[in-house]
Amino acid sequence: MMNKTAVVFWSGTGNTEEMARLVAQGVKEKGAECTVYTSAEFEPSFMDSFDAVAFGCPSMGVEVLEEEEFEPVFAACEEKLKQKPIGLFGSFGWGDGEWMRNWEERCRNDGAILVHESIICNGAPDKKATASCRALGRALAEKK
Numbered sequence: 001m002m003n004k005t006a007v008v009f010w011s012g013t014g015n016t017e018e019m020a021r022l023v024a025q026g027v028k029e030k031g032a033e034c035t036v037y038t039s040a041e042f043e044p045s046f047m048d049s050f051d052a053v054a055f056g057c058p059s060m061g062v063e064v065l066e067e068e069e070f071e072p073v074f075a076a077c078e079e080k081l082k083q084k085p086i087g088l089f090g091s092f093g094w095g096d097g098e099w100m101r102n103w104e105e106r107c108r109n110d111g112a113i114l115v116h117e118s119i120i121c122n123g124a125p126d127k128k129a130t131a132s133c134r135a136l137g138r139a140l141a142e143k144k
Contacts (some may be wrong), residue, residue, distance in 0.1 A: 002031070002033050003030075003033065003051045003140075003141050003143065004034075004035075004049065004050050005032055005033070005050060005051065005052045005054065005140045006034075006035050006036075006050040007023050007024045007035070007036045007037070007054045007137075008036075008054070008055050008073070009037075009038060009055070009056035009057065010039040010040075010057050010069050010070035012058060012060075012066070013091075014124075015058065015125065016057065016058045016089070016091050018124060018125055019089045019119065019121070019133050020036055020054070020056045020089075021036070022133035022137070023054045023056070023089060023133045023134070023140070024036050024137060025133075025137060026134035026136060026139075027138070027140055028137075029137070029138055029141075030138050030141035031141070039057075039066075039069045039074070040073075042073055044073070048080065051085065051143055052086065052115065052140040052143045053077075053087075053140075054087040054088070054089065054140055055074060055086060055087070055089075056089045057090045058090045058092060058093075059092035059093070059095055059098075063095045063097075063098040063099035063102075065099065078106075079110075081107060081110040081111060081112040082110060083111060083113060084112055085140060086107060086112045086114060087114065087115055087118070087119075088114070088118040088119070089120070089136060090120060091122070091123060091124070091125070092121075100118050103118075104118055115139045115142075116135060116139040119136055
């Protein structure tokens with residue numbers, strides 16, 4: 001049976017959206033099925049339909065997840081993260097990636113399986129971030 005992966009993201013400037021597109025590309029490179037959702041389109045009940053999920057959100061404010069749309073959806077998905085293969089990605093404009101370290105710890109505490117190093121990039125994805133996003137997608141596609 002083919003792996004089904006969801007890519008769920010929020011993007012303010014388009015950088016995290018571009019990262020989501022690259023993660024989805026990596027999933028498809030492995031022949032898996034991939035559906036991309038904005039956080040506004042994704043329902044926590046969808047979690048059970050996917051073998052793996054990538055979540056993308058840029059750093060906002062004082063290095064936190066976007067609070068209006070993304071945070072409520074992610075928080076509602078947390079009860080479904082136990083033993084779920086996931087990946088995290090997002091862009092930032094300042095700071096040192098604290099929001100991603102906090103997010104990873106939160107996911108580990110929820111029992112999630114982080115399948116790849118989380119990807120952060122300053123601004124638009126550069127060559128390294130592009131390759132990393134695709135590698136994250138491939139790693140998610142291999143999980144069942």
